[in-house]
Amino acid sequence: MPSRKTVAVLCVAVAPLALAGCGDDLFSNMNGTPEVDSVPPSATAPHPPPGDSPPDYGDNGAARRSGTMARKDKGAALAMADDVKAALEVQQQRGQISPEQLLPVLEDIAVPWRVEVRNRTTGASGTASAEGSVFGVYVGESACVSGAVSTSRTWVEVNGHYPETGCVEPTAAH
Numbered sequence: 001m002p003s004r005k006t007v008a009v010l011c012v013a014v015a016p017l018a019l020a021g022c023g024d025d026l027f028s029n030m031n032g033t034p035e036v037d038s039v040p041p042s043a044t045a046p047h048p049p050p051g052d053s054p055p056d057y058g059d060n061g062a063a064r065r066s067g068t069m070a071r072k073d074k075g076a077a078l079a080m081a082d083d084v085k086a087a088l089e090v091q092q093q094r095g096q097i098s099p100e101q102l103l104p105v106l107e108d109i110a111v112p113w114r115v116e117v118r119n120r121t122t123g124a125s126g127t128a129s130a131e132g133s134v135f136g137v138y139v140g141e142s143a144c145v146s147g148a149v150s151t152s153r154t155w156v157e158v159n160g161h162y163p164e165t166g167c168v169e170p171t172a173a174h
Contacts, residue, residue: 068142068160069142069143069158069159069160070140070141070142070143072140073139073140073141073142073143074142074143074158076139076140076143077137077139077140077143077144077145077158078158080109080110080137080139080145081145081156081157081158083109084106084109084137084145084147084156085154085156087105087106087109088102088105088147088149088154088156089154091105091149092149092150092151092154095151097131097132097133097149097150097151098119098133099117099118099119099133102117102133102135102149103115103117106135106137109137110137110138110139110145113137113138113139113140114137114138115135115136115137115138116135116136116137116138116166116167116168117133117134117135118133118134118135118168119133119134120132120133120134120148120149120150121134130150131150131151132148132149132150132151133148133149134146134147134148134168134169135147135148135149135167135168136166136167136168136169137167138161138166138167142160142161143158143159143160144158144159144160144161144166144167145157145158145167146159146167146168146169
């Protein structure tokens with residue numbers, strides 16, 4: 001039978017070898033939470049900005065990216081977009097491009113959906129008045145027919161809802 005001293009020496013000699021076989025650094029998880037519950041760094045780390053963009057470029061532009069559309073809503077919006085564009089071009093030729101003049105025309109086309117029409121703005125802050133109007137027609141639960149009308153141009157597009165402004169495209173944040 002080995003002596004207590006021999007057993008103690010063997011334990012001290014074998015313990016580091018046994019612990020080294022665990023694979024990872026023993027002290028990497030000092031707070032005691034299991035690693036299987038942690039989120040991988042790639043899931044929480046922000047995506048790198050494209051090229052030489054500022055660090056928060058993706059977050060700053062998130063409000064200007066429209067959401068996804070349900071197939072049914074997108075189809076209905078695409079079908080309505082041509083009618084909206086034709087009606088707005090008639091209004092433009094008449095010089096009737098204010099929100100008050102466009103709202104009844106868009107409401108007639110958009111029944112039963114909601115319509116928003118606002119004064120058009122321009123500039124980096126989006127506060128400088130510009131001639132014309134911007135509009136958004138809510139189609140179904142997730143789609144929009146949106147755009148703008150000025151004396152020289154009519155814009156009409158089909159898109160999903162914007163996170164902060166619904167169907168009307170938000171002004172640039174930065």
